[in-house]
Amino acid sequence: MLKRVVRRPELRKIVPLADTTIYEMEQRGEFPKRFFLTPRCVVWNLAEVEAWLDDRRRASDADTLRKAPAPDVRQRRARPVKVRTKQS
Numbered sequence: 001m002l003k004r005v006v007r008r009p010e011l012r013k014i015v016p017l018a019d020t021t022i023y024e025m026e027q028r029g030e031f032p033k034r035f036f037l038t039p040r041c042v043v044w045n046l047a048e049v050e051a052w053l054d055d056r057r058r059a060s061d062a063d064t065l066r067k068a069p070a071p072d073v074r075q076r077r078a079r080p081v082k083v084r085t086k087q088s
Contacts (some may be wrong), residue, residue, distance in 0.1 A: 005043035014049060 015022065025031035032048035054084065073081050 004046040005037070006046050006049065007043055011044055011049065015053070044069070 007061050008019070011022070012019075017025075022031055028034055032044055032052055034042045037043055
């Protein structure tokens with residue numbers, strides 16, 4: 001069976017995350033690990049990346065994926081939220 005690998009530019013098309021985000025997720029064990037084909041050529045196993053995407057999709061559908069909290073717009077410095085007062 002032929003194993004397909006992808007380099008960084010193709011990975012970016014498949015997984016729309018920043019390089020630093022992918023690197024940090026790899027370090028935490030949350031993303032497939034890259035490996036070196038040569039001292040200067042880094043690749044990812046396409047089957048592992050696709051399996052990771054499928055897992056993320058199932059987690060999202062099951063609503064088990066941890067989501068970032070909504071920002072508290074009242075704390076922002078630029079364009080502060082106007083306080084509405086009740087008018088009688």
